[in-house]
Amino acid sequence: MLKVGNIAVYLLLSGFLMAAYVTSAVNIDRFRDEMSPGETVSTLIIAPEALEIASGEFRQVLADYLLLKACAFLGGRNKIKGPDMKVVAALFEQSLHLDPYFFQTCYYVQAFLTWRGAMVEKAIDLLKISRKHRYWDWQPGYYIGFDYFYFLKDNNKAAKQLMETAEIPGAPPIISSLAARMAHKSGQTELAIAFLQTMYDRAKDESTRTFLQDRIKAHTGILVLEKAVRLFRLKYGYIPGSLDDLVSKGIIPELPENPYGDRYIYEPETGRVFFDRIR
Amino acid sequence: MHNIWLLTKVTFKQGIRSRILAGIAFLSALLFASNIAITNLFAIETGKVMVDIGFSVLSLAGLSIIFFLGIGLVSHDIHNRTVCMVISRPFTRWQYILGKYGGLTLILLTATVILGALAILSFFVCSLLVPGLELPRDFSWPAILVTISFNFLSLLVVMSFAFFFTIISSSIYLAMLFTFCTYFIGHCLETIVKILQGGHFVDASPSLVFFLKTISWIFPNLSAFDLKASMAYGLPLDPVYLGWTAVYGCSYSVLMMIFTFIVFRRRDIC
Numbered sequence: 001m002l003k004v005g006n007i008a009v010y011l012l013l014s015g016f017l018m019a020a021y022v023t024s025a026v027n028i029d030r031f032r033d034e035m036s037p038g039e040t041v042s043t044l045i046i047a048p049e050a051l052e053i054a055s056g057e058f059r060q061v062l063a064d065y066l067l068l069k070a071c072a073f074l075g076g077r078n079k080i081k082g083p084d085m086k087v088v089a090a091l092f093e094q095s096l097h098l099d100p101y102f103f104q105t106c107y108y109v110q111a112f113l114t115w116r117g118a119m120v121e122k123a124i125d126l127l128k129i130s131r132k133h134r135y136w137d138w139q140p141g142y143y144i145g146f147d148y149f150y151f152l153k154d155n156n157k158a159a160k161q162l163m164e165t166a167e168i169p170g171a172p173p174i175i176s177s178l179a180a181r182m183a184h185k186s187g188q189t190e191l192a193i194a195f196l197q198t199m200y201d202r203a204k205d206e207s208t209r210t211f212l213q214d215r216i217k218a219h220t221g222i223l224v225l226e227k228a229v230r231l232f233r234l235k236y237g238y239i240p241g242s243l244d245d246l247v248s249k250g251i252i253p254e255l256p257e258n259p260y261g262d263r264y265i266y267e268p269e270t271g272r273v274f275f276d277r278i279r
Numbered sequence: 280m281h282n283i284w285l286l287t288k289v290t291f292k293q294g295i296r297s298r299i300l301a302g303i304a305f306l307s308a309l310l311f312a313s314n315i316a317i318t319n320l321f322a323i324e325t326g327k328v329m330v331d332i333g334f335s336v337l338s339l340a341g342l343s344i345i346f347f348l349g350i351g352l353v354s355h356d357i358h359n360r361t362v363c364m365v366i367s368r369p370f371t372r373w374q375y376i377l378g379k380y381g382g383l384t385l386i387l388l389t390a391t392v393i394l395g396a397l398a399i400l401s402f403f404v405c406s407l408l409v410p411g412l413e414l415p416r417d418f419s420w421p422a423i424l425v426t427i428s429f430n431f432l433s434l435l436v437v438m439s440f441a442f443f444f445t446i447i448s449s450s451i452y453l454a455m456l457f458t459f460c461t462y463f464i465g466h467c468l469e470t471i472v473k474i475l476q477g478g479h480f481v482d483a484s485p486s487l488v489f490f491l492k493t494i495s496w497i498f499p500n501l502s503a504f505d506l507k508a509s510m511a512y513g514l515p516l517d518p519v520y521l522g523w524t525a526v527y528g529c530s531y532s533v534l535m536m537i538f539t540f541i542v543f544r545r546r547d548i549c
Contacts, residue, residue, distance in 0.1 A: 049470075049474050052470055052474075053467040053470050053471055053474075054467070056462075056463065056466035056467060056501075056502075057335075057338055057466055057501070057502070057505045057507070058335055058338070058339075060331040060335070060507055060508060060511065061331050061332065061335045064317075064321070064328055064331055064332075068320055068321070099508070101327075101508060101511070101512045101514075102324060102327060103323055103324050104321060104322060104323040104324055107323055136416070
């Protein structure tokens with residue numbers, strides 16, 4: 001039997017412990033709220049290969065977790081600083097090494113590392129991992145081509161990437177036309193035509209064939225006109241002021257037909273010819 | 280044969296009645312249920328996340344059964360001398376080994392069937408509750424069954440060396456530690472050798488690579504049984520590869536059982 005004195009001691013002790021527990025829990029909550037743990041992002045500074053070794057058969061789940069961690073930070077209302085973006089890039093890299101097939105990682109790499117992180121080269125390196133593994137998917141290759149064109153202004157590499165991507169079954173015909181456009185912009189109009197011709201020969205549905213046929217015609221017109229401009233320059237020592245000069249000076253009998261408009265667009269400063277106003 | 284079947288039945292009943300199994304089943308059911316919540320956190324290729332979680336829970340539950348139930352049952356028999364009561368009767372030692380392994384295999388098979396059904400149920404519930412869920416590329420039920428079967432085969436291999444370590448070691452913890460190390464090596468050795476041979480990460484000496492390749496003949500290549508990525512992304516499964524992997528798993532398990540029997544025959548237990 002417990003004595004009354006002992007019961008009082010137990011009650012007092014229990015009350016004291018309960019009060020300590022409640023007070024400490026309330027204070028912890030208050031401090032944790034002020035800390036805003038979502039303001040920074042962190043990752044283990046560990047090589048992706050080491051993570052691959054350590055995670056074994058649970059690598060896909062770990063990849064999902066790392067991606068989720070990066071996305072939770074990026075999706076929060078945080079002011080993203082330079083070092084944070086490097087951590088996010090490291091998380092993407094680790095996630096991609098663990099699961100190189102996951103499209104969501106590839107998508108976020110393109111969305112955040114290039115536009116918000118200004119880490120275009122890093123993004124391209126990571127996108128190449130996705131492109132290698134997702135051999136059925138045209139999107140990673142398209143992103144790489146876009147990054148070379150838009151951010152790095154490297155039309156030659158953009159054309160090469162897009163040409164490879166256009167050959168993936170299911171790639172939309174616009175990729176072929178973009179690849180040809182990049183090839184033309186990098187001064188490889190003949191390559192653009194040859195590539196479009198290959199894609200035309202492979203195309204099965206009629207709308208794609210019509211679309212590619214128009215592109216081939218447009219690029220062939222450009223090739224004819226640019227060759228004529230070079231010939232004009234050789235003959236007269238200066239580049240023509242307009243495309244009409246090519247006809248009036250007898251370099252070509254008539255201007256080729258542009259399938260997308262009235263006339264080809266000519267830049268007298270550079271001697272370049274375009275079939276539309278998009279640059 | 281009758282004796283083996285008798286021991287198999289006893290082990291199976293012993294395992295099924297265990298509270299550990301109930302705990303593992305409860306935890307797995309909770310994890311399967313969490314699949315819906317976790318899949319909802321992703322935006323693209325959600326079907327892949329659903330498959331990842333489902334099959335990872337299946338693997339985790341199978342491993343828990345081996346580590347906490349399988350090793351425990353055999354270790355309890357040996358260290359509490361219960362095994363002496365069995366082998367003093369008209370049971371030979373190899374009958375004991377086969378009977379115990381058969382019982383544990385039956386437990387694993389039952390668990391895999393039930394958990395596999397729960398995993399499929401979680402996929403079905405996910406497809407109803409997760410808005411805009413995209414099923415994995417080239418999703419097929421036969422591919423799911425193949426993935427579950429190879430997961431079971433991988434667990435049989437793990438159980439065969441868990442059995443071996445339980446018989447040779449003096450403590451349950453040592454058996455668990457050895458089994459875990461072998462499981463870990465079995466999953467990562469192939470990756471390590473590939474990384475070293477690739478030469479991108481570290482400059483490894485040829486003798487080290489040779490050593491690792493040599494020990495890869497001893498440790499099982501458990502990553503070969505892991506078809507989760509193939510299932511999640513609809514990657515083609517070569518039937519010849521699957522056939523050889525099945526032969527590899529079965530032959531490794533049988534060899535381990537033979538080694539276990541050789542050690543057990545020489546061991547002074549009673």
